[in-house]
Amino acid sequence: MDTEKTLEGFLRDGAENRPEGKAVAATILAFADAAVIVQETIARGGSGDDLAAAQNHQNAGGDMQKELDVVADRAFLDAAKRSPVGFYGSEEQDEAVQLGDGPLALAIDPLDGSSNIETNVSIGTIFSLLPATDAHRADPSSVFRQPGTNQLAAGFFIYGPQLLLVVTLGAGTRVFIRAPGSGGFVAFGPAPAIPTEAKEYAVNVSNRRHWATGMRRYVDDLDAGAEGPRGHDFGMRYVGSMVADAYRIFRRGGMFLYPGDTRKGYERGRLRQLYETNPMAFCIEQAGGAASDGTGRMLDIVPDGLHARTPFAFGSKAEIEALAGYLGKDA
Numbered sequence: 001m002d003t004e005k006t007l008e009g010f011l012r013d014g015a016e017n018r019p020e021g022k023a024v025a026a027t028i029l030a031f032a033d034a035a036v037i038v039q040e041t042i043a044r045g046g047s048g049d050d051l052a053a054a055q056n057h058q059n060a061g062g063d064m065q066k067e068l069d070v071v072a073d074r075a076f077l078d079a080a081k082r083s084p085v086g087f088y089g090s091e092e093q094d095e096a097v098q099l100g101d102g103p104l105a106l107a108i109d110p111l112d113g114s115s116n117i118e119t120n121v122s123i124g125t126i127f128s129l130l131p132a133t134d135a136h137r138a139d140p141s142s143v144f145r146q147p148g149t150n151q152l153a154a155g156f157f158i159y160g161p162q163l164l165l166v167v168t169l170g171a172g173t174r175v176f177i178r179a180p181g182s183g184g185f186v187a188f189g190p191a192p193a194i195p196t197e198a199k200e201y202a203v204n205v206s207n208r209r210h211w212a213t214g215m216r217r218y219v220d221d222l223d224a225g226a227e228g229p230r231g232h233d234f235g236m237r238y239v240g241s242m243v244a245d246a247y248r249i250f251r252r253g254g255m256f257l258y259p260g261d262t263r264k265g266y267e268r269g270r271l272r273q274l275y276e277t278n279p280m281a282f283c284i285e286q287a288g289g290a291a292s293d294g295t296g297r298m299l300d301i302v303p304d305g306l307h308a309r310t311p312f313a314f315g316s317k318a319e320i321e322a323l324a325g326y327l328g329k330d331a
């Protein structure tokens with residue numbers, strides 16, 4: 001096999017002259033093994049248990065945990081323990097777990113798209129690797145207060161018709177597919193290059209009545225299409241698994257939005273900065289797109305802890321700029 005085209009080859013080349021390059025490479029390879037375990041569990045429909053069964057336990061974000069959330073959390077925690085990961089910060093754990101002196105901190109959404117588990121729709125795992133230093137070990141609460149610009153690597157797996165990994169080490173974004181039979185991940189398709197202009201958008205429109213005026217006006221103008229101020233038609237696609245909505249945007253452009261709204265607990269939206277928006281923003285920027293909280297660059301925003309939420313918009317650059325214009329005026 002052409003090693004340039006394998007995940008191992010990509011990570012080995014990427015490790016050269018990069019801070020903690022070897023640690024990052026070893027960790028992502030361990031994650032690839034964990035992702036295969038999760039995908040196989042999904043393909044089997046579980047091991048006798050209903051993968052969507054509620055676990056009688058709420059995670060830190062207030063969502064009821066499901067069987068597959070727990071299975072995925074365990075698989076990636078095991079992978080992190082086999083890797084040079086010093087801190088494990090997961091959506092499914094109330095507090096970050098300190099694993100040792102490893103030079104990396106992992107923020108992870110073990111199972112993204114939990115509301116789609118029983119529907120056989122694509123779901124995924126999102127991860128972000130940050131540096132973990134002596135200063136962080138002395139004050140562990142500081143490790144997950146680093147801005148997204150500090151990320152060493154980020155990516156997400158998609159458990160769908162194909163098992164895909166979208167990943168960046170900070171020099172472009174690449175896609176790998178698990179080749180059935182070979183056991184490994186190999187490069188898949190061209191490197192994503194997100195078109196500047198969008199023709200589609202993704203948002204849960206059922207929340208429209210809770211949005212701020214600027215957000216409502218923005219989506220109204222998209223919906224007005226060729227007859228409205230935007231001057232062309234926009235299609236709408238919303239899967240409800242961010243990884244699936246994002247992959248569509250990596251391949252053909254578009255706009256994804258999860259704004260804050262007036263519902264209790266949704267003032268800063270639904271998505272979590274450390275393990276959802278920052279890793280996605282890093283991959284998106286490295287593929288030529290843009291990501292913001294509506295008005296400011298996502299990667300520059302300093303999070304206030306592991307489970308911090310933030311409004312989120314990402315996709316084609318021109319659309320992120322257009323949105324900022326609407327929110328800047330009317331938010």
Ligand SMILES: O=P(O)(O)OC[C@H]1O[C@](O)(COP(=O)(O)O)[C@@H](O)[C@@H]1O
Pocket residue numbers: 063091109111112113114115204240241242243270
């Ligand atoms: O159902 P809503 O409110 O539209 O939220 C959907 C969003 O919530 C998420 O499912 C949140 O992720 P989790 O499944 O990891 O909690 C995203 O994947 C998705 O974009």
Ligand SMILES: [Mg+2]
Pocket residue numbers: 109111112113242276
């Ligand atoms: Mg998620």
Ligand SMILES: [Mg+2]
Pocket residue numbers: 091109110111112113114
């Ligand atoms: Mg999740």
